[in-house]
């Protein structure tokens with residue numbers, strides 16, 4: 365609540381701003397390029413042309429009244445740092461910042477960012493995982509080395525029963541269930557039959573998945 | 581198998597290349613800037629300075645022998661398009677391409693990319709979701725409007741039984757289980773007691789989660 369300010373309306377900043385606005389949130393967008401402001405002005409509550417390095421400009425834009433600032437300036441480290449520091453100076457409670465490198469990441473955390481986001485690294489890691497294991501469609505990390513993996517059953521697995529996956533051979537691997545189109549199929553019985561394209565929802569440790577992928 | 585070529589060693593390309601190399605895959609990295617090639621040369625199987633727009637340069641680099649090419653050139657649309665077309669001309673089976681805009685996305689698919697990746701949009705959408713619902717830690721899309729959401733129990737929810745979430749009031753919402761530290765707790769009984777910080781694994785439709793988030 366209490367609105368969102370997006371400073372830097374590049375691809376990332378514009379996406380965050382418009383997604384929030386479409387969900388009904390109050391969004392102020394700020395960029396120093398008139399064209400970048402103009403292309404989102406209709407969708408946001410407010411859109412202002414300003415240089416984020418200028419504390420007074422941000423104060424006049426009313427940034428201090430907001431609970432959250434997102435800084436979407438990736439290339440210009442100095443501008444990204446100044447925007448972050450200015451947001452903090454104006455009393456903003458939550459500041460998230462997009463960055464390009466681990467070094468930016470560390471510096472930003474030191475100067476007051478609550479969270480630093482590295483889109484190219486996150487998506488790059490994810491792409492590498494899926495490239496190596498095409499049946500791994502997506503996954504979430506739960507922390508502590510555990511993951512929930514969306515694993516798509518291949519043609520060869522059509523007709524297999526669940527026990528053929530030998531999940532018990534692994535330290536901590538289990539099937540939470542599977543989606544077949546729009547139908548949820550529980551995986552409580554080892555006799556459960558799989559069909560090609562079924563989306564198995566597997567929970568386990570990273571090491572389990574590595575071996576599981578090698579075995580299949 | 582059969583190796584990976586990464587054309588364009590920016591942040592995304594470098595991440596994909598090094599992640600694959602660290603997993604033991606055979607990786608060839610290509611970039612037109614000597615510095616970008618030099619910084620990853622030690623980690624990859626091979627690293628070459630070349631302009632991806634030059635089909636002969638790519639042929640000489642041996643790109644035709646690989647099964648997969650990843651194009652990590654985001655800014656220069658023409659170079660990204662040419663790199664994609666060249667990879668196809670050289671007979672590469674799988675070509676994934678990073679892009680910045682929906683327009684690039686559509687053009688790339690038309691000229692032969694198997695998959696187009698938009699890191700800033702994907703992470704931007706994800707960030708917007710988490711900003712609005714801090715308890716939504718992560719999620720995967722299963723297609724057909726279904727998602728698996730990692731939902732962190734708040735302090736207020738400490739001691740709640742599962743039935744207090746009233747999951748049955750929603751069209752398709754169910755608890756697949758929850759992680760408490762490194763322990764998996766099944767959610768088969770409505771009497772299951774929740775603790776703060778528990779990571780609930782919920783499966784449901786987008787609309788269900790929207791209402792669920794509003795109610796809680």
Ligand SMILES: Nc1ncnc2c1ncn2[C@@H]1O[C@H](COP(=O)(O)OP(=O)(O)OP(=O)(O)O)[C@@H](O)[C@H]1O
Pocket residue numbers: 371372373374375376377394395396397400414415416417436437438439440443700
């Ligand atoms: N000092 C500044 N004040 C306000 N806006 C700025 C400032 N510097 C850069 N911007 C804006 O930030 C936006 C993002 O800029 P940048 O070129 O760093 O993009 P990027 O990190 O490549 O972004 P993306 O990948 O999200 O497109 C641009 O719209 C740019 O005009």
Ligand SMILES: Nc1ncnc2c1ncn2[C@@H]1O[C@H](COP(=O)(O)OP(=O)(O)OP(=O)(O)O)[C@@H](O)[C@H]1O
Pocket residue numbers: 484587588589590591592593610611612613616630631632633652653654655656659
């Ligand atoms: N014609 C080309 N041939 C080979 N490499 C190229 C060519 N054009 C650009 N590159 C390289 O592609 C890489 C990515 O370039 P670009 O500036 O488009 O990055 P980007 O999309 O902002 O990348 P990232 O966000 O992943 O850092 C750079 O290392 C650049 O040298």
